[in-house]
Every structure is written in structure tokens, then in C-alpha cells.
Amino acid sequence: MAAKSPAKSTATTAKESAPTGQDTGRRSTARRSLVTRDVLEKATLLFAEKGYETTTLQDIAAAVGVSRTALYHYVTSKEELLAMLVEQMSVALADTLAALRAREDLTPEGKLRELTDMLVRQRAESPQQFRVHDQTESALPEPMRSKHRQARRDVLSALSAVIEEGIDRGEFKPLDPNVAAFSVLGMCNWVAWWYHSGPDYDIDAVARQISQSAIDMMAADDATRAPADSAKAALATARSSLDALERLLPTDGA
Amino acid sequence: MAAKSPAKSTATTAKESAPTGQDTGRRSTARRSLVTRDVLEKATLLFAEKGYETTTLQDIAAAVGVSRTALYHYVTSKEELLAMLVEQMSVALADTLAALRAREDLTPEGKLRELTDMLVRQRAESPQQFRVHDQTESALPEPMRSKHRQARRDVLSALSAVIEEGIDRGEFKPLDPNVAAFSVLGMCNWVAWWYHSGPDYDIDAVARQISQSAIDMMAADDATRAPADSAKAALATARSSLDALERLLPTDGA
Numbered sequence: 001m002a003a004k005s006p007a008k009s010t011a012t013t014a015k016e017s018a019p020t021g022q023d024t025g026r027r028s029t030a031r032r033s034l035v036t037r038d039v040l041e042k043a044t045l046l047f048a049e050k051g052y053e054t055t056t057l058q059d060i061a062a063a064v065g066v067s068r069t070a071l072y073h074y075v076t077s078k079e080e081l082l083a084m085l086v087e088q089m090s091v092a093l094a095d096t097l098a099a100l101r102a103r104e105d106l107t108p109e110g111k112l113r114e115l116t117d118m119l120v121r122q123r124a125e126s127p128q129q130f131r132v133h134d135q136t137e138s139a140l141p142e143p144m145r146s147k148h149r150q151a152r153r154d155v156l157s158a159l160s161a162v163i164e165e166g167i168d169r170g171e172f173k174p175l176d177p178n179v180a181a182f183s184v185l186g187m188c189n190w191v192a193w194w195y196h197s198g199p200d201y202d203i204d205a206v207a208r209q210i211s212q213s214a215i216d217m218m219a220a221d222d223a224t225r226a227p228a229d230s231a232k233a234a235l236a237t238a239r240s241s242l243d244a245l246e247r248l249l250p251t252d253g254a
Numbered sequence: 255m256a257a258k259s260p261a262k263s264t265a266t267t268a269k270e271s272a273p274t275g276q277d278t279g280r281r282s283t284a285r286r287s288l289v290t291r292d293v294l295e296k297a298t299l300l301f302a303e304k305g306y307e308t309t310t311l312q313d314i315a316a317a318v319g320v321s322r323t324a325l326y327h328y329v330t331s332k333e334e335l336l337a338m339l340v341e342q343m344s345v346a347l348a349d350t351l352a353a354l355r356a357r358e359d360l361t362p363e364g365k366l367r368e369l370t371d372m373l374v375r376q377r378a379e380s381p382q383q384f385r386v387h388d389q390t391e392s393a394l395p396e397p398m399r400s401k402h403r404q405a406r407r408d409v410l411s412a413l414s415a416v417i418e419e420g421i422d423r424g425e426f427k428p429l430d431p432n433v434a435a436f437s438v439l440g441m442c443n444w445v446a447w448w449y450h451s452g453p454d455y456d457i458d459a460v461a462r463q464i465s466q467s468a469i470d471m472m473a474a475d476d477a478t479r480a481p482a483d484s485a486k487a488a489l490a491t492a493r494s495s496l497d498a499l500e501r502l503l504p505t506d507g508a
Contacts, residue, residue, distance in 0.1 A: 051305055134447075135389055173470075174498035179455070179463050186444025187437045193388075194436045201433070209433050213471035216427075238495035245488040 036074050036084070039064050040129075043081045047132045052078070082136060083144045089133040090151035093122065097158040108166030109215055112184075115159060116211040119188035124203050127192035156181055163218065172218040184214045290328050293318050294342070294383075297335045301386045306332070336390060337398045343387040344405035347376065351412040362420030363469055366438075367490065369413060370465040373442035378457050381446035410435055417472065426472040438468045459497050466494050 042063040046055045057078065061071040075081055100106075100114055123130055140148055159181040166172030187210055195201060296317040300309045311332065315325040329335055354360075354368055377384055394402055413435040420426030441464055449455060 051307060053305060054307065174502055175463060175467075176459070176497070176501060179460055180467070182444060182448045183441045183464055183467050186442070186447075187440045189444060190436060190440025193440075205430070206433055209430060210437055213429075213434070213437050216473075217467035217471040219470075235495070235499060238492050238499065242488070242492050245485055245492065249485055 032074070039071065039074050040081060040084055040088070043075075043078075044085065044129045044132050047136065048128045052082070052132070052136045079141050079144075082140055085129060085133050085136075086140065086144050086148045086151070089126070089129055090148055090155065093119075094151040094154035094158070097155055101158045101161055108162050108169060108171055109219075111162045112166070112214055112218065113211045115162065116184060116188055116214045117207045119185070120191050120207040120210050121203065123189055123191040124195045124197070124206070127195065130189065130192040156185070159184060166218060171220060173220050175218065180218065183217070187214065286328070290338075293325065293328050294335060294338055297329075297332075298339065298383045298386050301390065302382045306336070306386070306390045333395050333398070336394055339383060339387050339390075340394065340398050340402045340405070343380070343383055344402055344409065347373075348405040348408035348412070351409055355412045355415055362416050362423060362425055363473075364486065365416045366420070366468055366472065367465045367486070369416065370438060370442055370468045371461045373439070374445050374461040374464050375457065377443055377445040378449045378451070378460070381449065384443065384446040410439070413438060420472060425474055427474050429472065434472065437471070441468065462490060462494055462497065466490065 039060065043055070043060045046059055046063055050059070055078065057071060057075075058068055060075075060078075060081075061068040064071065075084075096118065097115055100111055100118075103111065106114065137145070137148060156178070160177045163172060163175070163177040163180050163184075167174050167177065191206070191210070195203075195206065197203065293314065297309070297314045300313055300317060304313070309332065311325060311329075312322055314329075314332075314335075315322040318325065329338075350372065351369060354365055354372075357365065360368065391399070391402060410432070414431045417426060417429070417431040417434050417438075421428055421431065445460070445464070449457075449460065451457065
């Protein structure tokens, strides 16, 4: 039972006694990080419900079920909670995506699949965190705000780089890589707005469909898939579309 | 000059004298709606910057450049402004999409192209309105909240219905229509987060690429796919190819 819901059972322990010294060692560190996660989750829900500005540390302590004094063992300010949210939602993600981008064992398609799968699952797991994180950007104190913005740029550039790699190899259509990256991000991020775990959606199926959609919108047509130079391919596609147009339009005088 | 910037010149007139009776007739109605639009825009920016809760009618009056008494000719409460935002951002859109869905002269692909084009352009034109509208959902008083939720469901169901129609006709892949609809909505809605008018992005090219991406992620494999079915579709494909070509060719003098 305890093994099944460690976060919950640890939070209960924390209510009884907050860690006081070095006697508990490694176990205390693990417990501390679980309680901190619980605090962060409760705080995020409050920020989402009441707004960041109007939420107090007292509200957060009450939601976690500890006294305000006990809460101070874990966080000392709302700003610190925001900083943790940024760290979790963008900095850590940006690092993971950068590492994925650099992997040499994956094709651009393989990388795109992994990237989108990871994004969809993270948004589905922490929808409130993602939305609050997005809404509170303007409340972030420095240097958190710069760190957050840099992480956002890093996520975008990892995704754009994978798309550009696919275009260069003739595997992806010659799309605008930034617009394509934003489209994929939008598709994945939006999961935080609509996904609810439950019988309606199976997260594995959702992640699979969205990843496949991202690949399908990039994939070069079979005709243009050859590593032939892409300008030539684009010109050929334009010409055949114009041919189709000619056939479809009424002839002169008709 | 006045004809070039009616909203601005009318706003100036409003500062001098708010409409007082039925003497101005139709002109007054037009002016009123322009000023109201200006008020709504300014209010939205304030909601985005300061938060809905902390913005006062006095702040809004100051931003518009009128007295609070003059503002009362146009709006009587913040709730009324929120209601207008809902009307503009979701109810009107839901109606337009429902009408588009019912058009018999368009294939599912043609409908999807029109729907996404419309969504992308609206998000690009009113990014703050869309984001504030999304963030303030919980602040909406009844019956606005229900109206807003119904409109959101209507937008989703119009899009899902078009996708289902495409699947039934064998033109689209047999995807989960709701997940596919949310993916398309995410891709379009996200424009409100990243698009800035300016030299970086041409809105026509952006709308074209996103619409084409939505179609490409739905389209059944070539084996089951119908040929370009409308002049508009052929033209859109030709234009996307030309956009790609433009990006691929070295710039002048390079």
C-alpha cells in the first residue's frame, strides 16, 4: 500500500514530523523531495484556481495540511515555488530534448517521434503545472524569467533543428522549420487543455496518434522523397499543382 | 485620413462627447460599436498584464483616455467586457464553423482548409484576446460560463464532424476524430502564443502551411486518396511549393 502511493504516505509522515537534522540521511532527502513535489502540486492548483498573486503561503500550507512553520522546511516563498515550476516544466525538458536531438542512432523521424511522445506525456501528466507555468511567466522574478525564456528558446531550437535535419535529408517536406516546430509544439502543448485521464482517452494511444500526426505533416511525398535537391522537388510540385489548376478551371469563353 | 483609421478617429470623438440621444441615429451606432471595440481591446490588454481580478473600470477608462463616467456609456462592468470577449472569441467562431461544416460545395479537405485558415488568422489577429479569454474562464459569471463552454464544445464538434466525414469517405485516415480535432485546434490556437506580425512571418504563408499540415496529417495514403478536387486546393498546394522554393533559393546577392 505504501509502495503504491509513496507521495501520499510521505506527505502524511511530513504532517507528523518535518525533518529536523542529519539523523535521517538519504531517506530524509528522498522524503523531502516527495513532500516538496506534493507542495508544488498543491501550490500549482491554487495558482490555477485563485491566481498566483492572490495565493498566500498560508493557503498553500492549508492545502498541504501542514502549519505554515512546517511549510518553511520545504519552501520559503511563492517565488521559490515558481522557480521550481520553471525548472521542472521548461529547463529540465529543454535539456532532455537537446540530448535527444544529438542522438546519432535515430533518424529525424525517430527523433520527432520521441520528442512528441515525451511532450504529450508530460503535458498529460502535469496539465495544471504547464498552464500555470505559462500564465505566470510575467510574474517570474529574475533570473528565473530569463532562464525560463532561454529554456523555451532551447525547446524550440531542438525541435526546429530536428525538422531542418529531416528537410536536409529529403525525408521531410521543405516547410518553414519554425512554423512547423510551433505547429508540433501547439499540438503537444494543447494536450494540457483537453486531456483528462479516464476512460475517454488512453494516453498511449493519444501519444501514438499525435506523434504519428507530427510525422505525417512533415513527411515528404513519396515522389519528392528522393534525396534530389529540394528546390527542384518544390518546383515540380508547384508545376503539377498548376497543371491540376489548369484542368480544374473553366477554359476561356466557357 | 479619417477614413483610413476610423476606430482611432471615432475614439477621439468619443472623448469629446459620448452619444447622448437618438439624434445621431445610425452613425452613432457605428461609432458606438467602434469605441466599444477599442474599450474591449484596451481592457483585454490590461487583463493580460495585471490580471482580470486586479483590473478596475478606472484602469480601463484611463487606458481608453475617457472618464469613468464616459466609459459607462459603453460598458457598465468588467463582467460585461468578459461576456463580450466570450461572444467574440468563441460564440461567433462556433457559429461560423458550424455554417462552414454544413457547406455542400466543399469536400472534407476543403472544409478543413477553410476552418484552419480561419482559426489561424483569428488567433494571429487577436492573440491577447484569445489567451485572456482562455485564462479567465473560471472568472466568467453565469450564464456566460455555460455559453462559453457550449461554444467550445460546438467548435470541437464542428471540427470532429468534418474529420469524421473525411474518414467515412475514405479521404482521411481512420484516426480518433476527437484527438485529431484537438491536435488541429492546438496547432491553430498556439499561434496566439508565438505569432507576431512583422518581418519574421507572413500571415498568408503561415496560414497556408498550417492548413496544409492539418490536411497532411489527416490524408489517407495516396492509394486511397482522391486527386486535388478543387481549384482552391491546387492553388494552395502551388503556393506552398512556391513558399518552399523561396526559402530554398539563395537570397539575392548571396
